[in-house]
Amino acid sequence: MALTNEIIQQKLTEKFGDQLSYWDQPYGMLTFVAENNINIKVLQFLYDDEQLKFRFLTDLQAVHYPDNKGAELAVVYHLHNLVDNVRIRFKVFTNIEKPEVFTATGLYEAANFMERETYDFYGVKFIGHPNLIRILNVDEMDYFPMRKEFPLEDQTRIDKDDEMFGR
């Protein structure tokens, strides 16, 4: 029997109950939100279960929702079952004041660089990550550039040479 979204949702609900919420299927892709502290448990369950077999981490990144007070940063996991060719996606939310999420590097090697990138651009601290340093931006950078907290044009910047190449 083919693996359908309903089966996945049912198995996850049996295991985790109310800790998973906001079930949806935009464009046929099963999506849900997990509580912050169980993200690794959900990943491990999806990985280990003989029927689900979500053993490929397609992508991992963050989203900043500045209006969602107390849970501004969302970390999104994209998973792929390569046997049945089924994809799912889930989010965990965290507070921007203390953006801490458990690392998935124990389960997926691919999570190593992806979590570094997420830290680089959003400042999400992945607890237990072996080498959580910037990956793409310069090491001296002291802010997280993809957060939605910067004005579109900063008139105070000095690195733009207006003398010869003015805007």
Place this chain on the structure above:
Amino acid sequence: MSRPVQYNNTVKFAGIPEGYMGEGFMATNFEKVVSLARKNSIWPLPFATSCCGIEFMATAASHYDIARFGSERMSFSPRQCDLLMVMGTISKKMGPILKQVYLQMAEPRWVLAVGACASSGGIFDTYSVMQGIDQVIPVDVYVPGCPPRPEAILDGFMKIQELVHAEGLRRRESEQYKELMNSYGIQ
């Protein structure tokens, strides 16, 4: 049918410097000879990171033919180069690498910033892109354009040639030059 033989009558030779000439000898200024030789044998180091680099490839290829200016010898080791041609967007993370390449070049050395990105950051007015390479290394000639056509790159190259030709032998020892280098943290 045999093709008619055509002679290339438009070959332009480098001008002979002023001097006193007789049979079998010529006396002239040493500086003029050196600058003439330097001007017509500039070895470029292409530092191409994006689309301007593609225009440079056209410039170096047979149609535009930068070899006409004595520069067919592209070097990919900075140590034997005279001219650093920076073509493309230089991110802030690339800055120290560009400077390292510049430092590895031996004096005398010149820098050509090709395109809007290398000159000023171009459209990439953003947190990760350096707003002009003149923030890390001194630039001799800027070529505008996004990307500039090969003609524009050649024009910039000829401007470099003029600079090389006009430069005195002792310019690099001058106080002003040392001051310029110091302003970039290069001694």
